[in-house]
Structure formats: structure tokens, C-alpha cells
Amino acid sequence: MQSAKINRRGVLGLFGSSGAAALPGCTTIPEANAAVRFAHGVASGDPAPDGALLWTRASVEEAGAGDVPLRWFVVSGAAGSPTASGTALARTAADHTVKVEVDGLEPGREYRYYFTGPDGTRSPEGRFRTLPVGATDNVVLAVASCQLYPGGYFNAYAHMAQSERLDAVLMLGDYIYEYGADGYGADIGQRLNRLPDPLHETVTLEDYRRRHAQVKSDPDMQAAHARAAFICVWDDHEVTNDGWIGGAENHQPESEGDWEQRKAAAMQAYFEWMPIRDPKPGRAASEIYRSFEFGDLLTLAMLETRLLVRDKQLEFAGDPSDANAYARLLTALSDEKRELIGSRQRDWLRETLRTSTEAGKPWQIVANQVVMAKVSGPQLRRQMGEARYAQMLAQLPSGYEGRLRDAQLAYEAGVPFNLDAWDGYPGARKRLYEAFGASASKPIVLAGDSHAGWANNLFDDAGELVALELGCTAITSPSYGSLLPGIGRYIEAANEEVAYCNQDKKGYTLLTLTPAEAKADFITVDTVLDRKFDAEVDASFVALAGDEFANWRRAGEA
Known part of the structure; x- marks a missing residue:
């Protein structure tokens, strides 16, 4: 394995500043000498064959400043006059963010872009690549997820930003986390002076806006956004932990108000602050599933598994020593009516995959939020032996020994490793595998959420290989490996479908596709x-x- 030391000066060197002509003719601009900054960088997203969506935010010093007019420019190649340009308004109602849908460009080409403010300030410069059309030799995608700001520095993004070739970044959710300064990862945040803003849990629109702003203030986050277009979906923490259609584990109506209002506020902030196209007219805000065509090489389908139709997660209730309690849970788990993506999204996916396979494309990629493989929890007492198991328990931080013992009882009773993943919805997974078969596709599934790296082989109930899966580890968020180093090896050994599980390290997955092979x-x-x-x-x-x-x-390997 080769190691690469990062030159952080090179990462930050993606950014520059210079003067530009002011935009005349607008009546809502700040005063002529008002300072307009681009403190959150620039971003692009949802690339198309003829363009992409461009994003930035105008940071205006004056309190109560109105809408801010901006100019945007797209340049082809390393130098030259703008290929495309125009105006856009960073509206107060959208937290002074702006999104521009650029079209009319050529397919399969890299472009640079930037914004200018009414006072002549120039934004950092970003890059994006339009989607290819026709014969395509290769595509390179980075896959990322789970970036708890207090959990550490975004070093994975610093490394990603220096990639020589990168067609797009697939961000599979948990771009922000909702917890306050005493919540998940706060001990690390305290040490690194990376406590969340606001310090309390996010509930209101202003809370979510501030949390997005904090994440985009990070220089490595800005560098990654400037490097390539992001194709994004949310997971649960963009609202709150373990969300489903009717609520969330971390939402308490008695103290945090109406679930629908909180969800709406979180989605509004997401659409304001993320480089994602707004839902088409007639579609609900939560219907963010969509597809992208990379020439004749692959189809990418992005799923929504969290807010649209998901049934409430099952959870254990009862005495951990009561075998009947586990039996009741497993009976509830066998209810095939429970849904994760719903019939409408599944039908859309089936037709998207079918169209791709009928066009002769060698690859179909299905990106979703949670792990799809069948994963049994490791039975550590049996796998490690009594002596090593007892030694490991004794080394756990205070309060964790009992929780691990209870988890082991559940795994020994047959409860899956993660009931918030597809294992908590086996009927929905079966219907999805049937959709794969009906489309004549054996896709590569991408997953985030788990804070672990995975290479999984997905089999249906008849034992036939129906898909492959890659799970990306977290950018920063702590995982089971933080408490139990090396636990991934025991998960691999306990599961036929798991070829690789790294619960210890942080980073991202780089997926390179050619007509002949896929390499992760x-x-x-x-x-x-x-x-x-x-x-x-x-x-x-x-x-x-x-x-x-x-x-x-x-x-x-041969």
C-alpha cells in the first residue's frame, strides 16, 4: 500500500481572489462600498450533459441587508474568456444563498466557474465536469458520507480535493448532524475547538442554516466542493437521528414541536445550502430520487430511503435475558409489508435500470443511504473465546460493558446487526431484489450511514448473486471500531455476504469504472x-x- 503525504498549501491553492466588474441596474443591492464575501466557498452539483447547478452564498456585513445581485461565469479550459455568464440573486429569503442552473455547455468536458459580487469581490473558483455522451472509456467517482463536524478534521476531503481525475462526488448523507455541544462526538469537538454551531440541538430553520454554514466554513469541505460536482442525498442527521416518515428517535414532540414542521425546516435549509436541484413541480420536497447517465458506460440512480415512505424502525423491548422478547422482535421483523423506499420509487428504479440494460450499458449504480447486505452481529464471546472476551469487556469505557453484553444476547438470538438498515426491512429488500431481476440488472449498490467500509456480495433468498455493494466509511463520525478496534474482522467472519468490513478508519471510497471492470x-x-x-x-x-x-x-488476487 502506498502512502501519500498531503500538502495542505496545495489544497488551499484551489482558491483565489481578484476584482471583477460590478453588476449595474439592480435596486436591491447593498450600498456600493458594502463588503460582500464568499465565506462559504462555491459548489456545483447535479451535472448534466450540457451543464450543472452552481451554488454559492453572499455573506453581507450589513445587518438587514436585502437581496444581493451576483454575476456568475463559466470558463472552458485553463484560460480564456467566459463560455457562459449571467446574473443571479442571493435572496434574503434563501439565507443569501443562490443556485444557478447552467446549460448550453458541451458534454464530457471540465469547466471552471466563479461568482462576483456587486462590489467587485470575486469568489473562489470551482471546477465541474459535464456528463459524457456516447462512447465513454472510464468514469471516476468518489463516495462519501457521515461528516460529524465536532468529530474531527475533514482530512478525507483534503485528500479528495487533490485527485487528478474526479468526475463527481457522491455524498450519501449525514452532511450535517443535529446534536448539540453535549451530544455525539462532543468530547472530540471540545479537544479540537470544533463544537457545533449553534451549541444546542438543531430544531428551527435558523438552527439548520447555521449548522450547514458551519460545515461549509471548513476549508477542506470547500476544497472538495471546488474540485468536482457533488451528487447528494440526505440521510437521517440532516433532520435528526433515525428518522422515518412519521418521526425520529431523536425527536421529542413535547419539547421540540411538530415533526412535520421540523422536517420542513431541515429540508428548506438543505435545499438552500446544498448544490442539488430543487424538486420538479408536482413532486414532494422529499422526492429527491433521480438518475444520471454517464455516456454508454453507466447509469447512476440515487435513492431516498429516509423521509419519503420509511416505516418506523423496530427496536428491542423487554428484558435482555427474555428469549420471548427476541422472538417477538423477529416476528415483527418478518412482516413483509414494512417499507423503506415504497412502490412508486421502486417502479421508477426498475424502469431506470431496465432502460440502462436495454441500452447495453455495462454498469448500473444504485446509491442509497444504508447498508443492504444481510449482516448478522458478531458473536464475540464465541468468536474470541471467553478469556479474550472478558478482557475486552474490562477495557471498555464506563457504561459500555452492559450495552455490549445486551447486544451479544440479541445477536445470539438472531437479531440483525443494524435494524435501521435494510436488515430491518427484509420484505422491502426482497421486493427490491425482484426489481433488479425484472430489469435484467445486477447493479453495484452504494451505501453510507454505517461509518464503516464494506465490500458485500448480495444474494437473494435462493442464493443467487443479485448485486454487489460498497459501503463508504465516515469522513469523521465515530464507529464501533472506536470502542472495539478490529471488530470488522469478526463481522467479516460471521457473514457470508461480507468480504470486507473496516470499522476502524475514516476516509472515502474511490470507484473507477471502465467497460470491462469496476474497481473500488x-x-x-x-x-x-x-x-x-x-x-x-x-x-x-x-x-x-x-x-x-x-x-x-x-x-x-487471481
Whole structure:
């Protein structure tokens, strides 16, 4: 494995500033000498063959400043006159954010872009690549998820920003977290002076806006956004932990108000602050599932598994020593009516995949938020032996020993590893696998949420391989490996579908596709507690297209 030391000056060197002509003719601009900054950088998203969506925010010093007119410019190649330009309004009602849908560009080309304010201030510069059309030799995608701001530095994004080739970044959710200064990851945030803003849990529109603003103030986050277009979906923490259609584990109506109002506020802030196209007229705000075509090589389908139709997660209730309590849970789990994506989204996905396979595209990618594989929890007492298991329990921080013992009882009774993932909705997963078969597709599934790296082989109930799966680890968010280093090896050993599970390290996944093969590189960083870091490829897996499609194999193995 090769290690790469990061030159942070090079990352920040993506940004620049210079003067530009002021925009005349607008009556809502601040005073001529008003300071307009681009403190949150620039971003692009949802690329198309002829353009992309461009995003920025105008930071205006004056209290009560009105709408701010901006100019935007798109440049082809390393230098030259703008290929496209126009005006846009950073509206007060949208927290002074602005999104521009650029079209009329050429497919399969890299473009640069920037904004200017009415006072001549120029934004940082960003890059995006339009989607290819026709014959496509390769596509390179970065896959990221779970970036708890107090959880550490965004070193994975610093590394990603220096990628020589990057067609798009797939952000699979948990872009922000809702917790306050005494919540998840607060101990690390205190050490690094990265406590959340606001300090309390996010509930209102202003809360969510401030939390998004904090994440986008990070220089490594800005560098990654400037490097390539992001294709985003949310998961639960963009609202609150373990959300479903009617509520969330971390939403208490008696103290935090109406769930629908909180969800609406969170979604509004998300659409304001993220480089994602707004829902089409007639569609609900939560219907963010959509697809992208990368020439004749692949179709990317982005799913929504959280707010649209998801039934409430099952959870254990009762005495951990009561076998009947586990039996009741497993009976409830067998209810095939429970939904995760719903029939409308599933029908859309089936037709999207079918159209792709009928066009002869070798790859279909299905990006969703949660792990799809069947994953049993590791039975550590049996796998490790009584002596090592007892030693591990004794080394856990205060309060965790009992929780781990209870989890082991549940796993021994047959309760899956994660009831918030597809394992908590086996009937919905079965219907999804049937949709894969009806479309004649064996896709690669992408998953976030778990804070772990995964390479999984997905089988239906008949034992047939129906898809492959890649789970990206977290950018910063703590995982089980933080408490139990090496636990991923026990998860691998306990599960037929799991070829690789790294619960210990942070980073992202780089997926490179050609007509012949797909290669996944699990890139990890050695620390998120210091801005100086090393990055390496922890593992690489390869899958072959077409008739050679089979289980993941480690790169270099026969």
C-alpha cells in the first residue's frame, strides 16, 4: 500500500481572489462600498450533459441587508474568456444563498466557474465536469458520507480535493448532524475547538442554516466542493437521528414541536445550502430520487430511503435475558409489508435500470443511504473465546460493558446487526431484489450511514448473486471500531455476504469504472485529530462486467 503525504498549501491553492466588474441596474443591492464575501466557498452539483447547478452564498456585513445581485461565469479550459455568464440573486429569503442552473455547455468536458459580487469581490473558483455522451472509456467517482463536524478534521476531503481525475462526488448523507455541544462526538469537538454551531440541538430553520454554514466554513469541505460536482442525498442527521416518515428517535414532540414542521425546516435549509436541484413541480420536497447517465458506460440512480415512505424502525423491548422478547422482535421483523423506499420509487428504479440494460450499458449504480447486505452481529464471546472476551469487556469505557453484553444476547438470538438498515426491512429488500431481476440488472449498490467500509456480495433468498455493494466509511463520525478496534474482522467472519468490513478508519471510497471492470479503492486517513495526516489505500476490490460478473475479489488476487 502506498502512502501519500498531503500538502495542505496545495489544497488551499484551489482558491483565489481578484476584482471583477460590478453588476449595474439592480435596486436591491447593498450600498456600493458594502463588503460582500464568499465565506462559504462555491459548489456545483447535479451535472448534466450540457451543464450543472452552481451554488454559492453572499455573506453581507450589513445587518438587514436585502437581496444581493451576483454575476456568475463559466470558463472552458485553463484560460480564456467566459463560455457562459449571467446574473443571479442571493435572496434574503434563501439565507443569501443562490443556485444557478447552467446549460448550453458541451458534454464530457471540465469547466471552471466563479461568482462576483456587486462590489467587485470575486469568489473562489470551482471546477465541474459535464456528463459524457456516447462512447465513454472510464468514469471516476468518489463516495462519501457521515461528516460529524465536532468529530474531527475533514482530512478525507483534503485528500479528495487533490485527485487528478474526479468526475463527481457522491455524498450519501449525514452532511450535517443535529446534536448539540453535549451530544455525539462532543468530547472530540471540545479537544479540537470544533463544537457545533449553534451549541444546542438543531430544531428551527435558523438552527439548520447555521449548522450547514458551519460545515461549509471548513476549508477542506470547500476544497472538495471546488474540485468536482457533488451528487447528494440526505440521510437521517440532516433532520435528526433515525428518522422515518412519521418521526425520529431523536425527536421529542413535547419539547421540540411538530415533526412535520421540523422536517420542513431541515429540508428548506438543505435545499438552500446544498448544490442539488430543487424538486420538479408536482413532486414532494422529499422526492429527491433521480438518475444520471454517464455516456454508454453507466447509469447512476440515487435513492431516498429516509423521509419519503420509511416505516418506523423496530427496536428491542423487554428484558435482555427474555428469549420471548427476541422472538417477538423477529416476528415483527418478518412482516413483509414494512417499507423503506415504497412502490412508486421502486417502479421508477426498475424502469431506470431496465432502460440502462436495454441500452447495453455495462454498469448500473444504485446509491442509497444504508447498508443492504444481510449482516448478522458478531458473536464475540464465541468468536474470541471467553478469556479474550472478558478482557475486552474490562477495557471498555464506563457504561459500555452492559450495552455490549445486551447486544451479544440479541445477536445470539438472531437479531440483525443494524435494524435501521435494510436488515430491518427484509420484505422491502426482497421486493427490491425482484426489481433488479425484472430489469435484467445486477447493479453495484452504494451505501453510507454505517461509518464503516464494506465490500458485500448480495444474494437473494435462493442464493443467487443479485448485486454487489460498497459501503463508504465516515469522513469523521465515530464507529464501533472506536470502542472495539478490529471488530470488522469478526463481522467479516460471521457473514457470508461480507468480504470486507473496516470499522476502524475514516476516509472515502474511490470507484473507477471502465467497460470491462469496476474497481473500488478504500482510501483511509491515519487521523482526523490533526490536520497533518497520511492517506493510503486500505484495500481494493475488483468486479468484472457482463458475463464475468461475480463476487468482489481483492485487486491482485487471481
